[in-house]
Amino acid sequence: MSFNEDQLHRLFAERFQPRADMLGPGDDCAILINPPQQFCISCDQLISGVHFDEHASARQIAEKLIGRSLSDLAAAGASPYSCTLTCAFPEDYSAEQSFELCNELISVAAWHQLAIIGGDCSSAKQLVLSCTVMGCANGKVPGRNSAKVGGQIYVSRALGGAVHSGRHLSPTPELALGKLLVEKCSPQAMIDLSDGLDNDLHRILRASNVGARVDVDLLPLNKGCDWQQGVSEGEDYGLLIVLDEAVALTIDDVLKEDSHRLYRIGEITTSAKLDYQQNSNSVILDTRPFSYS
């Protein structure tokens, strides 16, 4: 191996902040004492050449791995609690590079108050990271299967261009917004925008057995992106939300106090499909849906 695995284990154990409700790295298992009653769990991978290229810095790799994992918690309105990490380092990775990456992972996790309670290091042909993130829910978790006809569809930030701009390397998970929405607005459905609005909205529609109309002129778009790029490119890591009509009437006021805002882009329909419209006419999405490969 190109690094000293026992030293890395010691690094994680030494940097673990002791807590009464958590026994962290050091034994075969970590132990959580009385974990949250609604305990949210999600996992994600980050792979060199797939999710980032050789120009990405250790900081960016750490921010992307942990940021996109936490984005799943944000979609559940949950707060970060703990995580496990597995790292497979390429043979040509020096011990210094392994230590730098692990230090950045520790630093980014600490910034999000996310305790790293366990991990494993090994070697592979390319850098492969995996993160299982655990969170504490703050109310009824919305999920994807309860969007109802008439529900108003929102996104939390501008869409498109995340990969081209490099923004995908430093995702900012909408943890505060997700928590606020669950506590105050009981969303019908919520999902994080990782694979592009078209893919992710389709997931809600399939799970809820409904359709949707999206007005492409209402889509908030990043600079240089047309609506087709906005809905088909991935890695925006904002939230896609469906709210009751009654809640929608007051949403701007609810969010204003906390300096959040949402963009209404359409509504849930009885149709079995996702209908993009411009000036009340259907328009066709002809871009291939987003995929990493």
Add this chain to the structure above:
Amino acid sequence: MSFNEDQLHRLFAERFQPRADMLGPGDDCAILINPPQQFCISCDQLISGVHFDEHASARQIAEKLIGRSLSDLAAAGASPYSCTLTCAFPEDYSAEQSFELCNELISVAAWHQLAIIGGDCSSAKQLVLSCTVMGCANGKVPGRNSAKVGGQIYVSRALGGAVHSGRHLSPTPELALGKLLVEKCSPQAMIDLSDGLDNDLHRILRASNVGARVDVDLLPLNKGCDWQQGVSEGEDYGLLIVLDEAVALTIDDVLKEDSHRLYRIGEITTSAKLDYQQNSNSVILDTRPFSYS
């Protein structure tokens, strides 16, 4: 990608057994309702060319990934509860191969009553699997840092030859024994034998700040292995246990009812080192400690 990721996600969601205390795959997060009060968590990786070669079957890969993860729970005396899995498939893996492996993972997990609550699929240059396993503790979890001078050292099965014999591909985690020991014998320390007795006993000695004497003639050895191979080769996946002297006097009777047995191999000493002895003389271990690479 060489497989249909959405279809794989559906496979895991469809095969999930609904439970009142668990919302499994399908949303951004799984949710555990009132998880165990002492919740044990561990993670492990399995990488093609590192932990198995191209001759391993899908069944063996699944048994090794889940078996070695559960072996960490066994060392905590914990029972299987839930797990997350991430899979990176090589480009030349067919959709059929991906489905076969996922089906085997589902089948092996089900056999252990381990609910797969979440996962992620991607692609890589070689097969890389990661598993975070969660368990329910059944008493005070022993750990590694409380071995005391005079403590009696035991192993739960014969040592050595696991890789050469192919046994490493189908590890049988000592879940029932681990649980029984925690419930009835309050071990001073317990660890699973994944990296060879020499490595794993050293971990207990370092964490507990003690030494040990091991009588090499007491070591249970697999056929064809001498004592040096028995203590230095890895992947045995039995348990290494330190018991109070008083408990040691009755351990055979305690375990007999449940058809378990342990092998006493030595005791904890004030010395700062691990001393192998034969006929009361020190003997030197000259084999290189086990490492996957």
